[in-house]
Amino acid sequence: MSDSNNTALQRFSYCPLCGTELSRSEGSGGAYCPVHDHSWYRSSSLTVGCVLIRDGRALVTVRGIEPEKGSYDVPGGFLEAGEHPVDGLRREAREELGVEIEGVKGPVQMAVHRYGEDGDYVLALGFTARIAGGEPAAADDAAGIEWISPEKLEGLDFAWEHDRELVRAALDHEGNNQKDHGNAGGGG
Template identity: 30%
Template sequence: MHPLTQFKFCPKCGSDRFVENNFKSKKCEDCGFVYYFNSCSSTIAIIINDNKELLVATRAHEPVKGTLDLPGGFVDMEETGEEAVAREVLEETGLKVENVKYLFSIPNKYIYSGFEVQTLDLVYLCKVSDTHMLKAEDDVAGLEFIKISELKPELFGLMSVKEVIKEIQKMNI
């Protein structure tokens, strides 16, 4: 189901004459307001220790509760991707990001409360100097470092993260 089908009323005037305009937008036949359904920005953190191990999280909540994941999350309003990934890493792991390097982006579909959110996941290589404060927090049930060569993409619950794992295994980071 296309996410726009769940929008029944115009967010500007409340009219129920809020109809499909094209694949990515709806238009109000009463006030003329056009709503474009664009991707939300999200971040994924790649944190690698000196042993070439990647920091991997276990999801504490749906969607895909109990599967493997990477630290990260949605970009807040008025926040850069770099600020968001550092904030999310701190919230989820207790680690302070010292340096951030953008790697690539990948589209994803994230089901939240039964609603499909289209995201553009921004992947960052994050440098942390001290992992002694590592602690699963926020929406993370567990954290562990796993050798990159031993990662199994099929154990990760989100489609975009599975693809990120495959890419990381091809890169020589």
């Protein structure tokens, strides 16, 4: 597979913006410019994102890298070449949060967006899951994490609107499940 990645990226030996020699990103198939802190892809791959819910709140991350540095996001990222989306989601949860996840459902959302103002179009797959082990803490390209309530959701500056919609749907679903279980009666 690495031969095809090298061939696919031959035209990306130098940054198209500044001419800096690009380094190869391991696994993702991208080529990285350290001057612009940007990875270039000849053919953008899929991205995966996940909403994790605990006690009626959703975990969101604060982006530590461009594009949209400082904006809110869901845990996730680009798939590596040949990687199954659920495996990529589990890898991203370990890298960005230091947790293991289980009960992955989805994709529950698919959205097309631009990765950065002048970036390539990307297909984002949205999932839901539960934390199976570990306590989440920001790492890798996540600068911070926050557990948010449905009331706080609309006031946050999300990098991509589809992530807000994914979080909203997951919180709504969780709220409906709580009501259903509360109305079922019986203790059990």
